[in-house]
Amino acid sequence: MASVQDIVVAASINLLSVLAFLLAFAFLRLQPICDRVYFPKWYKKGIRESPKKSGPALKRIVNLDFRTYLRFWKWMPEALRMPEPELIEHAGLDAAVYVRIYLLGLKIFVPIAFLAFAVLVPINYTGESLDKIKDITYSNIDKLSISNVPPGSLRFIAHIAMAYVFTFWTCYSLYKEYKIVMTKRLEFLAAENRHPDQFTVLVRNVPPDNDESVSEHVEHFFCVNHADTYLMHQVVYNANKLANLVETKKGLHNWRTYYQTRYERNPKARPKTKTGLWGLWGANVDAIDYYTAEIEKINGEEAAEREKVMSDPNAKVPAAFVSFRSRWGAAVCAQTQQSSNPTIWLTEWAPEPRNVYWENLAIPYVELAVKRLLMAVAMFFLTFFFMIPIAFVQSMASIEGIEKVFPFLKSVIETERVKSVVQGFLPGIALKIFLVLLPTILMAMSKVEGLTSFSSLDRRTAGKYHLFIIVNVFFGSIITGAAFEQLQKFLNQAPSEIPRTVGVAIPMKATFFITYIMVDGWAGIAAEVLRVVPLVIFHLKNTFIVKTEKDREEAMDAGGINFYITEPRIQLYFLLGLVYATVTPIILPFIIVFFAFAYLVFRHQIINVYDQKYESAASFWPDIHRRVIIGLIMSQLLLMGLLSTKGVSKSTPVLLVLPVLTVWFHRFCKGRFESAFLRFPLQDAVIKDTLEKATEPTLDLKAYLHDAYTHPVFKPVEAERTVFIDEEENNPLVTTKRTSRRENGGGDGGSKPDSGRVTPRVVLD
C-alpha cells in the first residue's frame, strides 16, 4: 500500500496536470479566435458578437493585451460572482440546480471532514495496533485509518457515534437541500412566462376507431370528457423517416460545401470522391457534382415523404398533444385517469416542445411492457457480464488474433516494437472504448424503453449508469474479479457475510480511491473546462465548412451538461465520501477539493458555455436525493460489516438502527417533496390563470399554441444560406483566414486541422 509520500507524489503530478490544463485554458480563453468555443452561451443569447470589430487584424485573432494575461485567474471569482437568481434567469433552473449538487457535496463533507479530523484521526492515530504487527507492511495513511485501532477496543464507540452524527448531518443537509430545490422549482414555475407545455397534455395510446380518424377521435373524446376546458389538439405524425432524410441532406450539404471550398482554393483540380461508404471505396467521381446530384435526389425523396406523411392516415400515430383553455384544465387532464382501461387514453403533462422525444410517442402498452422486461434483463447482463465479450475482444485483439484475421499484417506485427505496443495497448483499449461508449449504449437502451422526453431519458440512463458504476467501479475496485464472479461470490455467501467481506477490504483500498479521485475527478474536471474536442471540431468546421454567419453559429457547439454521464459519476464521490468518512477520513479533503473545483468549473461553464437542450425545472432532484441516500445506506452497512470483523459485533444492532432510520427518512422526504417534481398543483395553476386573465384579457391562446407541438421537420425552414458574409468587412476574424488563404493560392489541401498554423502566417503578411 501506498505511503503518505506516494500520495504526495501522485497528488503533485495530478496537480501539475491540472495546472497545465488550467493554464492552457487561461491562455486560450483570452484569444479572440477561441471566443466562440469558450463563450458560446453569450453568442447564442445574442449578447456577444464576433469580438473587436475594428482594429488591426492580428488583434482579432491573438490577444495582445498582456495585462489581461496577468489576470488569467480572473475567471474563477467571476464564475462565482453571478448571484443565483441571475444564474437561473441566465442558464435555466436545470443548470443552476445541477451545480448545487456539487454545493451539496461541500455542505455535507466539509463539516464531516472537520469532525472526522478532530475526533477520529487522533483516535485512530493513537490506536497503535499496527505498530505491534511486524509482518504486515503498513503505511502512514493506515495509521490514520480505522485499521490502526486494535480489535475489540472501546475506541470504536467513537466511530459508531460519528456514524450517527454523519448520518444525521447528511440527512439534515439532504432535507434542507430538497426543500430549497423544491422552493426554487416552484418559484421558477410560478415566475415562468407563458409556455405551450403549461396548457398541453400529451395523450398516448389513443384507441383505434373504425369510424373516425385519430384526430376526430381525440377531438370528440376531449370535447365530451373535458367539455369546459378543451381547446384544441395537434396530432403526431410519424416523421421519423422524414427526419432521417433531413439529417442526411444536412450531411451531404456539409460535404458539398467542403468540396466547394477546396475547389475554390485550388481551382485547377476539381476534387474527387468515391461513392462507397465514407468515401473509402467505390467508383471515383467528381465530388461536387456527385453531392449536388445526391442532394437533388434526396430533395425529391423528402418532398415525396413529406407529402406521404401529411396525407397518409397511417402516418398519424395514435398520440396527440391536447391543449386546454387554462393551465387548470391541462393540470386536471394530466393528473386524472380518462378511461376505465388504464392502458388507453394515457395522459401526462406534456414535455416542453424541445424536450419531446418524437420517436417514442407511439408504442402500444403490451409492446412497451415487453420492451421494458427485455431491457431489464439486458441491463442485468450488461452490468454483471460485460467483461465476457470484452475479454473475447481482447483475445481477438492479441497478436495471434490479428495474424489470424489479417495474415498480410504478420510481418509488420512481428517486429519487436509494434508487438510490444499491440500487446500492451490493445487489450486496454478495448475496455476503454467500451467504457466510453457505455453511456451511449445505456442511452440507447433507455430509448428502447419508450420514454417520451429527453429529460426522462437522461434520468433513466443516469440510473442505469449509476448501477453500473456502483457494481463495477466501487465494488469492482474493492473486491477484485469480474462482476459476475462477485455476483457468484455474493450468492454463495450469507447476507450478513457480504458487508463483512466488503467492509474488511475497504480500508485497504483508500489509497487507490485517493488516486482515482485525483485522476478521474480533478484532472477530468480540468479537462472539462478546456473543452478539447469542441475546440478542435470548431476550428475544423470553421476552416472547411463555415461560409455564412449561420454556418458559424452551427459550428459553435455549446454542448450542455451531459446529465446522464456526469451525475452518476458525482454520486460515486458521494458514496466514497460517506463510506470513508468513518473509516479513512484522510480521503475527505480530496473529495472536498473535487467538489469545490467542480463547482467552480461547472458554474463557469453554465454561465459561459453550455446551452441546455431543454429545461425540466430541476425535475431530476428526487433522483439525486435517492442516490445519495443509497450511498448513505451502503456506507452504514459496510461499516457494520467492518466493525463486526473488528471484534465489536455487539455494535451491529446499534448500527442497524441507522439504515432503518435512513430508509424512513427517504420515504418521509419522498412524501413531503416528490410530488412537487411530478405534478402541477391546481392552486398554482389557478393563480397563474387568474393573473393572466387579468393582465391579458384578449389573448388568443389558440393562435399562440397553433404549431407549438409540430414535429421539428415540419417547422417552416428559415431562409437558408442567403445572407453571405460581407467578407473582410463585418466578420474579419475567421473569414480573413479563408480569403487570405485564397490569395496565397491555398495549395495545401484542406483536410488537416492547420488553422492554428495558417492564421498567424496570414496576419503577418
Next chain:
Amino acid sequence: MASVQDIVVAASINLLSVLAFLLAFAFLRLQPICDRVYFPKWYKKGIRESPKKSGPALKRIVNLDFRTYLRFWKWMPEALRMPEPELIEHAGLDAAVYVRIYLLGLKIFVPIAFLAFAVLVPINYTGESLDKIKDITYSNIDKLSISNVPPGSLRFIAHIAMAYVFTFWTCYSLYKEYKIVMTKRLEFLAAENRHPDQFTVLVRNVPPDNDESVSEHVEHFFCVNHADTYLMHQVVYNANKLANLVETKKGLHNWRTYYQTRYERNPKARPKTKTGLWGLWGANVDAIDYYTAEIEKINGEEAAEREKVMSDPNAKVPAAFVSFRSRWGAAVCAQTQQSSNPTIWLTEWAPEPRNVYWENLAIPYVELAVKRLLMAVAMFFLTFFFMIPIAFVQSMASIEGIEKVFPFLKSVIETERVKSVVQGFLPGIALKIFLVLLPTILMAMSKVEGLTSFSSLDRRTAGKYHLFIIVNVFFGSIITGAAFEQLQKFLNQAPSEIPRTVGVAIPMKATFFITYIMVDGWAGIAAEVLRVVPLVIFHLKNTFIVKTEKDREEAMDAGGINFYITEPRIQLYFLLGLVYATVTPIILPFIIVFFAFAYLVFRHQIINVYDQKYESAASFWPDIHRRVIIGLIMSQLLLMGLLSTKGVSKSTPVLLVLPVLTVWFHRFCKGRFESAFLRFPLQDAVIKDTLEKATEPTLDLKAYLHDAYTHPVFKPVEAERTVFIDEEENNPLVTTKRTSRRENGGGDGGSKPDSGRVTPRVVLD
C-alpha cells in the same frame, strides 16, 4: 412420517367431525328458533319476518315437518343456484368477489391436479429411489413425491417442464380473473345508484389559518380552485369522546333492561349489583336504581359533550368532506394535487359513509410518518420475536410461576390431577390465546397507521397477517424453531442456500400440511357454517335483553366476512398448492376439497347470513392477485432450491427464468388493471353525470348530500324503544319463552346460557 394409512385415518376423523358439524347445521337451520341466526340477511333486508306467525306454539320453535329433515342437504345446491348478477345485487360486489377467490383456487388447482396426477405421480412412483435406501423409513406418500426420484435423474425434466406449465396456467388464470373482476367492478360502479361518495372527496390536512375557521378556509379554497364544480362541504367533528359516551350508555341500558327483566320475573327480590368493575366488587346497591342513575348521569355528560363539540372550534378537525356538483368534479379533485405542498390539502375519493373510520381523520403528516415507522418496526418484532413474550408467559403459567404469584393456591395445584392439567394445558393456551388475538392486534396496529376507511384497514391488516402466516406457519412448520432463530439462520446463510435449506425440508412436511388442511381448512369451514358463537350469543341476548322488535334486530348479529382474518388464511392454501404441485401432488386433492367446500359454505353464508359493513366494490382484488403471485414466486424459488440439492443444479438458470417472468407478469397486470381499483375514470363519471342530468334534471343535490357525512353520533336518533312488542300476538317465537318463564316464576337466575334447555321445557307445558 405418516403413511397413506395414517392419512386415511386422519381424513376419516376429520371428515366425521365435518359431517357432525354439517348435520348439526342441517338440523339447527330448520328450527324456527334459530332462524334469525342462520338467515339474518333476509331479516335485515325485510324480506323475511319472524316465521310462522300462526299455528301451534311448538311449531314456532321446533320444526316438526319431518319431510324437511330428509332434504337436509338442500342448502348446498340452493347456495349454488343463485346466479352471480343476482348475488351481486343481493349481497354486494365485495362478497360476491370474495367467494370468487375460492373459485379462483379451483380454477387454478383442478387442471394442475389433473396434470400432476397424469404426469408427475407416475414418474415419481417409478423413480424407485426410496426402495434402495434401507435405513430411512419412508411412507407410501413419499413414493408419490419427488423424493422418490434418484438424484441427477433425467426425470426431473418433467418436474421443470411442469413448473413452467403450472406457472403459465396460474398466470393465465390470474390474468383472466383480474380482468373479470375489473369488468365486474366497472359494471357495478356504472350500474350503481346515486351515492354520496360519488360526489364527495375527503380532504385532509387542511392547513391552519389564523383568520378563518376550518370551514371557511375549506369553502374559500375550493371556491377558488374548483370554481365550476364545488358544491358544499361538511366539516368533521372530533366526536370520538361523544361516540364513547354513546357506546357506554348503550351498555348501561342493556344492563338495566337485564335487571328489569329479572325483577319482573321475580318481583319479590329487587336485584342487587356491585358498583366496581364488572360488578365483581364495590358497594352492594340496588341494580335498577343504580343503572337508572348512571344513565341519567351519562345523559347529562353526553348533552354537555354534544354542546361542546358543536360550539368549540377546536373540536373541528382539519379535515372535511367536500362535495361537488358532478361526479366529474369529484373525480378530478380526488385525483389531482391541490397545493404545491403535498402534505396539505390532501384529497382522496371519499369512502362511502358507513366505511369511514372517523377516529383517524385528523393526523398531521409528520405524526403519521413517525407512526408508520413505529408500526413497521413493531411488525418486524411481532413477526420474528413474538415467541419471546409467549415463552415468558408460558414460564409464568407453570406450576412454580403460579405458586409464586398466588401462594394460597399451592395446596390445590399440588394435587396430581390439577397439576397435570396445568402443565399440559396452560402453555398451549397462552399461544392459542395469542393466535386468536393476533388479527385484533394487527388491526389495532393498522388503526395506528392512520387509515381512514374500514376497507383500507381490512386490507392493510390482511397484509400484515399474511406476512405473519408465511413466516410463522409456512416457514415455521417447515423449519422448526422460532421465527427469530430462522431469521438468524437465514442471515448467516448464503442467499442461494436458503431455498435449498427450505426446499429439502418441503417434501418431508407434506403429510403435516395435509393434516393441517383437514383440521384448519375443512373443519374450520364446517364450524363457520354452524356459527356457534353468534348462535349462543343470540339466544343469551334473546333471553335476557330483548324486549322490543328493535332489540331483537340488534341481538341478531349477522356478522360479515372478516376479510383481514380469512383472506390471508386462504392465501396459505394457494401457497401450499403451488409449492407442492410439483413436489408432492398428492396434497392437491385436499386443497381442492377445501376450496370447493369453502366456496359452497361462503356462498351460502353471504346469501343467507352475512351483512357487510361496507361496500368497497372489490377494491381488495389487487391484494389477492399480488399475494398469489408471491406464493407462485416462492414456489418457484423453493423448487429451484430443492432441485439443486437433487444433483440437477444445472436446472437453476432454467428455473430462474420463471420468477423473472412472474414478476414481469405482475407488473404488467398492475399497469393493466390496478388503476381501475383506485380511481374513478373521468369518462365513466361523465357518462353517469350526463345520464342523471337527462333523467332527473330537477335533482336537488345539496339536499341529497346534506348530512350524508355527519358523524354517526350526530345522526338523528330514531324513536327509541317505543313500540313494545305486542306479546304473544305478533312475535310469539321468542317472547313466548320469556313470558312463559315469568309464569314459571323464572327463579333460575339468568346468567347461564340455558336457553337451549329452557325453551323445550316451556313449550312442553
